[in-house]
Amino acid sequence: MRAPVTIAVGYDGSPDAGSAVAWAARVAVALGARLHVVHAVGLLEHAGLAGHAGVDGDVAVRIAVEAGIDPGDVEWSVVDGDPCSALLRMAESPEPATMLVVGSRGSGAHAGTLIGSTSLELAEHARVPVTIVPSSHRSD
Amino acid sequence: MTTLVVAGPAGISEHDGGPYHPEQQSRLFAVMDGVRALELEDEVAYPAIREASLDELSRVHSSAYLAELEAFCARGGGDIDPDTYARPDSWTAARRAAGAGLVALTELERRGDGIAFVPVRPPGHHATADRAMGFCLVNNVAVAAASRTAVGERVLIVDWDVHHGNGTQAIFWDDPDVLYVSTHQHPLFPGTGRPDEVGGPGAPGLTLNMPLPPGATGDVVRAAIDEVARGTIEDFRPDWVLVSCGFDAHQADPLGELELSGGDFAELARVVQEFAPGPGRLALFLEGGYNQLSLASSVEATLGALLGVQGHRPATTSGGPGLGQLRADDTARLHAIDRVHMEVGP
Numbered sequence: 001m002r003a004p005v006t007i008a009v010g011y012d013g014s015p016d017a018g019s020a021v022a023w024a025a026r027v028a029v030a031l032g033a034r035l036h037v038v039h040a041v042g043l044l045e046h047a048g049l050a051g052h053a054g055v056d057g058d059v060a061v062r063i064a065v066e067a068g069i070d071p072g073d074v075e076w077s078v079v080d081g082d083p084c085s086a087l088l089r090m091a092e093s094p095e096p097a098t099m100l101v102v103g104s105r106g107s108g109a110h111a112g113t114l115i116g117s118t119s120l121e122l123a124e125h126a127r128v129p130v131t132i133v134p135s136s137h138r139s140d
Numbered sequence: 141m142t143t144l145v146v147a148g149p150a151g152i153s154e155h156d157g158g159p160y161h162p163e164q165q166s167r168l169f170a171v172m173d174g175v176r177a178l179e180l181e182d183e184v185a186y187p188a189i190r191e192a193s194l195d196e197l198s199r200v201h202s203s204a205y206l207a208e209l210e211a212f213c214a215r216g217g218g219d220i221d222p223d224t225y226a227r228p229d230s231w232t233a234a235r236r237a238a239g240a241g242l243v244a245l246t247e248l249e250r251r252g253d254g255i256a257f258v259p260v261r262p263p264g265h266h267a268t269a270d271r272a273m274g275f276c277l278v279n280n281v282a283v284a285a286a287s288r289t290a291v292g293e294r295v296l297i298v299d300w301d302v303h304h305g306n307g308t309q310a311i312f313w314d315d316p317d318v319l320y321v322s323t324h325q326h327p328l329f330p331g332t333g334r335p336d337e338v339g340g341p342g343a344p345g346l347t348l349n350m351p352l353p354p355g356a357t358g359d360v361v362r363a364a365i366d367e368v369a370r371g372t373i374e375d376f377r378p379d380w381v382l383v384s385c386g387f388d389a390h391q392a393d394p395l396g397e398l399e400l401s402g403g404d405f406a407e408l409a410r411v412v413q414e415f416a417p418g419p420g421r422l423a424l425f426l427e428g429g430y431n432q433l434s435l436a437s438s439v440e441a442t443l444g445a446l447l448g449v450q451g452h453r454p455a456t457t458s459g460g461p462g463l464g465q466l467r468a469d470d471t472a473r474l475h476a477i478d479r480v481h482m483e484v485g486p
Binding site: 043046049051079082116118125 | 160161162205208209212218219220221222223224226271272273274275303306327328329330331332394395
């Protein structure tokens with residue numbers, strides 16, 4: 001029996017992250033895979049100092065479901081760490097993700113630089129395929 | 141009395157994250173208030189600090205990362221991740237912070253005596269070989285440790301910051317000349333530091349993680365270092381003892397949920413001091429600590445304990461959770477070390 005395929009996608013509440021979740025959900029449906037939506041909690045967010053009210057997992061799951069995936073195939077996780085490290089760990093967990101997905105420009109990204117870009121750092125360090133969903137991509 | 145070598149402050153007017161970021165310049169004013177409260181007069185030395193060279197930084201960071209960081213700052217900097225920022229002067233600030241640690245060890249060696257304190261920012265222990273994170277750009281304690289392993293010496297790093305020092309662990313993961321010992325709240329950023337993370341095939345057992353639950357008090361942290369880690373440390377026989385000296389395990393700190401007092405840091409310091417092989421071989425590197433009142437009092441208590449100075453010493457804490465977990469984790473750690481040995485083979 002083949003091991004189940006899991007796609008992990010990062011979500012920080014930004015519009016680009018939402019587009020990435022929707023794209024990953026559609027791919028998961030096409031592959032018969034499960035979708036793991038991951039939000040990384042950093043030092044500031046843990047302390048309530050991040051300057052926003054927090055990231056709503058229900059929103060992320062709703063985006064995925066609206067893209068066509070069965071709600072039972074979506075998992076939402078909040079993990080400690082910076083966004084890049086948190087996603088990298090998803091590819092090393094006991095049931096490792098076989099693909100990582102991230103939006104090209106999260107809430108703090110800088111175009112064209114490795115430092116300051118979760119997507120480029122992820123592509124640099126990941127040992128599984130990474131899909132970077134461009135900011136121009138729309139789910140509809 | 142033993143001389144206190146203060147290599148810093150560095151970062152007091154650079155790397156400005158603004159008034160709402162907890163890792164701010166004014167932390168160093170609080171830290172220096174703690175030093176001054178000891179009224180050491182002639183028994184404190186302030187060696188001139190310098191920037192670490194690229195060669196010195198490259199012992200622990202990739203050349204590509206250093207070039208990226210320098211260029212990022214030169215372009216004006218910005219947010220690196222939701223926690224971590226750089227400014228145009230952050231490259232210089234990071235090099236000075238790392239250089240201060242090098243100066244501290246050089247000064248201790250020259251004197252053959254003394255205890256060094258390195259009050260610098262940005263902090264360092266989250267920075268990996270090729271990534272900035274967790275407020276950290278350059279790993280200051282790692283740069284200092286690597287300067288000693290480069291000449292054949294063995295270094296113990298004790299990290300009692302409330303957050304696990306993932307960067308330091310990763311840098312020395314497979315290095316038989318560095319023993320990394322960490323107490324930290326778990327779960328908490330950065331998510332690493334499980335007891336079964338024990339080091340690579342070249343250094344099995346030389347990473348020793350003791351995660352603690354929220355609410356853990358000073359007696360638990362002290363037991364971790366004094367009882368659980370003592371045997372490993374004594375077997376390792378370090379030439380130097382460096383402390384990643386975060387004060388954010390304090391009960392008043394906004395970034396963690398451990399329950400230590402300034403008096404607990406003093407007791408921890410006295411335990412760690414016992415591991416130094418002789419005078420002039422102990423240096424404390426500032427990492428976290430974001431409540432400025434507790435930062436000042438904790439610095440005073442910690443350094444006062446090491447120097448034998450009667451200063452303000454808050455009461456120690458006890459009774460929090462975590463002692464049982466420490467013992468269970470010790471078993472898990474031994475099994476993990478066995479697994480590494482089996483993977484390496486005879």
